Amino acid sequence: MKAACWNGKHNVQVMSVPDPSIINPRDAIVKITTTAICGSDLHLYDGYIPTMEKGDILGHEFMGEVVELGSAVKNLKKGDRVVVPFTIACGNCFFCKRDLWSACDNSNPNAATAEALYGFSGSGLFGYSHMMGGYAGGQAEYVRVPFADVGPLPIPDELDDEQVLFLSDIFPTGYMAAENCNIQPGDTIAVWGCGPVGQFAIKSAFLLGAERVIAIDDVAGRLQMAAEESNAETLNFKDQDIYDKLTEMTGGIGPDACIDAVGLEAHGTTLDAIYDRAKTALYMATDRSHALRQAIRVCRKGGTVSVPGVYGGFLDKFPFGAAFSKGLTFKMGQTNMHKYMRPLLKLIQDGKIDPSFVITHRLALNDAATGYSTFSSDKDGCIKVIMKPNLN
Amino acid sequence: MPDGRTHWVAKGIGGIGASKVEWDAEIYNEIENEMIAWRSVDDADVVNAGSVRFHAAPTGHGTYVRVVLNYNPPAGTVGASLAQLLGTEPGQLIKEELRRFKQLMETGEIATIDGQSSGRAEGAVGITPGSFKSEGASPDESQEG
Ligand SMILES: NC(=O)c1ccc[n+]([C@@H]2O[C@H](COP(=O)([O-])OP(=O)(O)OC[C@H]3O[C@@H](n4cnc5c(N)ncnc54)[C@H](O)[C@@H]3O)[C@@H](O)[C@H]2O)c1
Ligand SMILES: [Zn+2]
Ligand SMILES: [Zn+2]
Numbered sequence: 244m245k246a247a248c249w250n251g252k253h254n255v256q257v258m259s260v261p262d263p264s265i266i267n268p269r270d271a272i273v274k275i276t277t278t279a280i281c282g283s284d285l286h287l288y289d290g291y292i293p294t295m296e297k298g299d300i301l302g303h304e305f306m307g308e309v310v311e312l313g314s315a316v317k318n319l320k321k322g323d324r325v326v327v328p329f330t331i332a333c334g335n336c337f338f339c340k341r342d343l344w345s346a347c348d349n350s351n352p353n354a355a356t357a358e359a360l361y362g363f364s365g366s367g368l369f370g371y372s373h374m375m376g377g378y379a380g381g382q383a384e385y386v387r388v389p390f391a392d393v394g395p396l397p398i399p400d401e402l403d404d405e406q407v408l409f410l411s412d413i414f415p416t417g418y419m420a421a422e423n424c425n426i427q428p429g430d431t432i433a434v435w436g437c438g439p440v441g442q443f444a445i446k447s448a449f450l451l452g453a454e455r456v457i458a459i460d461d462v463a464g465r466l467q468m469a470a471e472e473s474n475a476e477t478l479n480f481k482d483q484d485i486y487d488k489l490t491e492m493t494g495g496i497g498p499d500a501c502i503d504a505v506g507l508e509a510h511g512t513t514l515d516a517i518y519d520r521a522k523t524a525l526y527m528a529t530d531r532s533h534a535l536r537q538a539i540r541v542c543r544k545g546g547t548v549s550v551p552g553v554y555g556g557f558l559d560k561f562p563f564g565a566a567f568s569k570g571l572t573f574k575m576g577q578t579n580m581h582k583y584m585r586p587l588l589k590l591i592q593d594g595k596i597d598p599s600f601v602i603t604h605r606l607a608l609n610d611a612a613t614g615y616s617t618f619s620s621d622k623d624g625c626i627k628v629i630m631k632p633n634l635n
Numbered sequence: 636m637p638d639g640r641t642h643w644v645a646k647g648i649g650g651i652g653a654s655k656v657e658w659d660a661e662i663y664n665e666i667e668n669e670m671i672a673w674r675s676v677d678d679a680d681v682v683n684a685g686s687v688r689f690h691a692a693p694t695g696h697g698t699y700v701r702v703v704l705n706y707n708p709p710a711g712t713v714g715a716s717l718a719q720l721l722g723t724e725p726g727q728l729i730k731e732e733l734r735r736f737k738q739l740m741e742t743g744e745i746a747t748i749d750g751q752s753s754g755r756a757e758g759a760v761g762i763t764p765g766s767f768k769s770e771g772a773s774p775d776e777s778q779e780g
Pocket of ligand 2: 282
C-alpha cells in the first residue's frame with residue numbers, strides 16, 4: 244500500500260510499504276477513505292518530538308471502511324464506515340473506566356520509555372513517535388486499529404466523510420478544551436491560536452454557553468475564519484499588547500478562562516518569545532511557551548487556563564508565581580476521545596455544527612509532502628489539509 | 636517433568652559466559668490464590684529462588700502481583716551480574732513482564748507493534764520525493780503527484 248512516512252525533519256515521503264495485518268485479537272484493519280494533517284503532525288515535521296524513526300507511517304486523523312476483523316471484535320462488521328479516535332485505549336483499565344481514555348494504562352507497548360520521562364505513560368497514539376507506542380498511522384491506504392471493539396465509531400450513511408472526519412481528533416479536542424473551562428453564563432473566553440484546534444475551541448465555547456469568545460493569532464486568514472464562522476472577536480498579537488487589550492475588553496479583570504490552542508511552537512514578538520527561540524535553538528529548553536505565559540498573566544483571578552496545545556518537555560520561565568497568587572485552575576492533556584465522539588456525532592446529526600468549515604485543501608495521498616509543506620508555511624491560506632488515497 | 640518440576644532455558648544472553656543458561660526448578664510452596672514459591676534444584680547454571688504473591692490492592696484497585704527473585708551468577712563467571720548476562724537489568728525485565736501480564740489479564744492481549752508495516756520494512760520503496768531533502772529510499776521524480 245501507499246503510506247506517508249516520516250523520513251526526517253521536514254521530510255515526508257509517500258512510500259510503498261507492506262499492507263498491515265491483524266496482529267492481536269482485538270485489532271481491525273480499516274481501508275482509509277479520508278485522512279487529515281494535524282497541527283500535532285507539524286511538531287513531528289519540525290523535529291520537536293523525540294523517538295521518531297525514519298520510515299514511521301504518519302497520521303492520526305482518519306476514517307474509512309472496516310475490511311478485516313480480529314477474532315475478538317464482535318461489535319463491528321466488514322463494510323462498516325468508521326471514524327477512529329487518535330488515542331488508543333483498552334476500555335478495561337482503571338483510567339478507561341473513569342473516562343480518562345488518553346491515560347489508558349494498557350495500550351502503549353513502549354510505556355517504559357514514557358515512564359522514564361514523565362513518571363507514567365499516557366495511552367498509545369497513532370503515528371506519534373515510539374515513546375507513544377510507535378503505532379503506524381493512518382495517512383495511508385490501510386491502517387491497523389488496535390482495540391477496535393472500543394475505539395472506532397460507526398457513521399451513518401447520510402453523513403459524508405468531511406462532516407465527520409474531525410471526530411477523530413480536533414473537534415473533540417477543541418470541545419474538551421472548552422469544557423475544561425467550566426463555562427458559566429456570561430463568561431468571556433480567550434483563545435490563543437486560530438488553527439483548526441482553536442477554531443473548534445471557539446465554536447465549542449459558544450456551544451457551551453460562553454457569551455464572548457476572543458480569538459488571538461497573527462495570521463489574518465485564520466482570524467478571519469474565527470470571526471466569520473463563529474462570530475469571535477479577534478486580536479492580532481502583532482498589532483497590540485494582548486494583556487492590555489484583553490484587560491480593557493473585560494472591564495479590567497481579564498478573561499474568565501484562557502485556552503492555549505498553540506502549544507510548544509508558539510511564536511511571538513516580545514522579549515520572552517525571542518529568548519525562548521534562542522533557548523530551544525540551543526537545546527537549553529525544549530518547548531516555547533509564549534502563548535501559555537501570556538494566558539497565565541492575563542487570566543482573571545480564580546479563572547481557568549485550559550491547554551489543548553501540545554507540550555513535550557520542559558518550559559523555561561514558567562510564571563508559576565502568577566498562577567499561584569491568582570489561584571488559577573489548570574486543565575490539559577491529550578483528549579479523552581472516546582468520551583466525546585458519540586455526543587459530538589449527535590451535534591453534527593442535529594445540525595448544530597458542520598465541522599467541514601475548517602477544510603481549505605483537499606489533496607491526494609500522493610501529495611502528502613506538499614500537504615505538509617503548505618500547512619507548515621502558508622498559515623494564511625492553508626488551515627486544514629485532508630487527503631484521499633483514492634484521488635491518487 | 637516428573638515430580639512437578641519444570642525445566643527453564645534463558646535465551647538470548649549476551650555478555651560473558653554462556654549463550655544460554657538452563658535450570659530445573661521445583662515449586663516448594665503454593666497457597667492457592669495467594670502465592671507460589673520456587674527454587675532451582677540440582678546443579679542449575681543460575682542458582683535461583685523466587686516467589687510470586689497475589690493480594691488485593693486497597694480501595695478496589697485490583698490485585699497486587701509481587702515477584703521476588705534471588706539468584707547466584709553461573710559457575711565460572713564469579714562477579715558477573717545477571718544484568719550483564721541478560722543484557723539488561725533483571726528488575727526492569729521482570730517489571731516489563733509484569734506489565735505484559737497485567738495487559739493480558741485486563742485486556743486479553745498484549746499491546747505490541749511487532750509485525751506492523753513501516754517504511755523500514757523489506758521491499759518498502761519511496762514513490763514520491765521527500766519534501767525538502769530526500770534521505771529516504773530512492774525517489775522517482777517522474778511520479779511526483
Ligand atoms: N490535546 C490534544 O489532544 C491535541 C489534539 C490535536 C492537536 N493538539 C495541539 O493543538 C495545537 C494546535 O493545533 P492546530 O492543528 O490548530 O495547529 P496549527 O499549527 O494549525 O495552529 C496553531 C496556531 O497558533 C498560532 N500561534 C502561534 N503562536 C501564537 C501566539 N504566541 N499567540 C497566538 N497564536 C499563536 C499560529 O499562527 C497558528 O495559527 C498544537 O499544539 C497541536 O499539537 C492537541
Ligand atoms: Zn491531531
Ligand atoms: Zn485502558
